[in-house]
Amino acid sequence: MVARRRSATGRTRWATLGVTATVRRAEMSDEAVIYEVSExxxxxxxxxxxxMNAWNASLDQAMSASLAAARDxxxxxxxxxxxxxxxxxxxADLGGGADTFAGREDSDAGSNFAQLWPYEVPKPVIAAINGPAVGIGMTYPMLCDVRIAAETAKLGFVFTRRGMMPELAAHTIVQRVAGFSNAAHLLMSGRIVTGAEAAELGIVSKAVPKETLLDTARAMASEYRYAAPVSVAVTKRLLWEGMHTGVSAMRDxxxxxxxxxGNQADAREGVLSFLEKRDPDWKLSAARDLPEGFA
Known part of the structure; x- marks a missing residue:
């Protein structure tokens, strides 16, 4: 269910940054998710x-598998x-008609795949919202660390307009990023906003012209190559824990x-590379070297 783009150019090494840049290219696949790694x-x-990329079980499973591949x-x-x-x-794919949302209490029990959400991956996840995003098309990117949107994209938590309610922790996350009053109006009314309006509300970090969206996302993503992977993973985990943690508990x-x-090799490398005015050569892996309780 995941289409991986094959390497046409081989591999090049960013030696000083410890990053392998692999470019995989393929024709558009009929698989639910296309997975590509570059730089x-x-x-x-x-x-x-x-x-319109409506969410179904196949897409759900393919996204979890793709996130796991990127994590590892x-x-x-x-x-x-x-x-x-x-x-x-x-x-959600409304192919089930009036019963689209029925029987959910049984569907979870019958699932046999490992669900993985963006906030659980120990690497930055950026949602680049290129066009209409409604329902789970909005609550899913709210589980990402950063969101950017095309200025004219139509976005909405439309659950109440379908006789349902928001899910995927939207009641917590949306009010944290947009404030209680904005969250209340968006979630309860189900109103549609543009990407530009979403940026004003704090739902997305920024809104850009659609033709520059992916370039903007890639430029943002490329900044993480300068940061130590384990430091990034730990910081991400604490940020998400901060959704429900008090100040004193977070300090502890x-x-x-x-x-x-501070006792790890990358802490020493970070200081030395700065003093020696060179790019760092990180050694620790976000997939294998996290502290106890963070894996």
Whole structure:
């Protein structure tokens, strides 16, 4: 269910940064997700353009598999999620008609694949919202660390307009990033906003012209190659824990991990590379070398 783009150019080495730059190219696939790695960035493209990338079980499983592949690949420093065609994701596939949302209490019990969400991956995940994003097409990118959108993209948490309610922790995340009042209006009314309006509300970090969206996302993702992978992973985990952690508890948590990370090879390398005015050569892996309790 995941189409991986084959290497046509081989591999080049960013020796001083410890990044393997692999370019994989292929024709558009009929698989649910296209997975491409280039210069330390994995791009995961939702690939049901004929259905505006509407979410179904196949896409759900393919996204988890793709995130796991990026998580386990030390050559990947950051991840971009975007959509094929004119849409990011038009929400749940409504092929089931009136019963689309029925029977969910049984569907989870019968699932036999390992679900993985963007916030669980120990690497930065950037949602590049290229077009319409509604329902789970909005709550899923809210689980990413950073969101950017095309200025004219139509975005909405439309659940209440379908007789449903928002999910994927939207009740917590949206009010944290946009404030309670903005979250209340967006989630309860189900109103549609443009990417530009979403940026004003804080739902996305920035809105850019659609033709520059992926370049903007790639430029943002490329910045992580200068940061130590384990330091990034630990920082991401603490940021998400901060959604439900008080100040004193977070200080205790930081102190514990700060002591551990200060004794690691990358802490020494970070200081030495700065003093010697060279790029760092990071050694630790975000897939294998996280402190206890972070794996």
């Amino acid at each position: 330390g960035v994995a791009t995961l493209t939702l690939n049901r353009p004929e259905r 690949d030390d050559a990947v420093r950051a991840i971009i999620v975007t959509g094929a065609g004119r849409a990011f994701c038009a929400g 948590r930081e102190d514990e991990v700060f002591s551990w990370i």
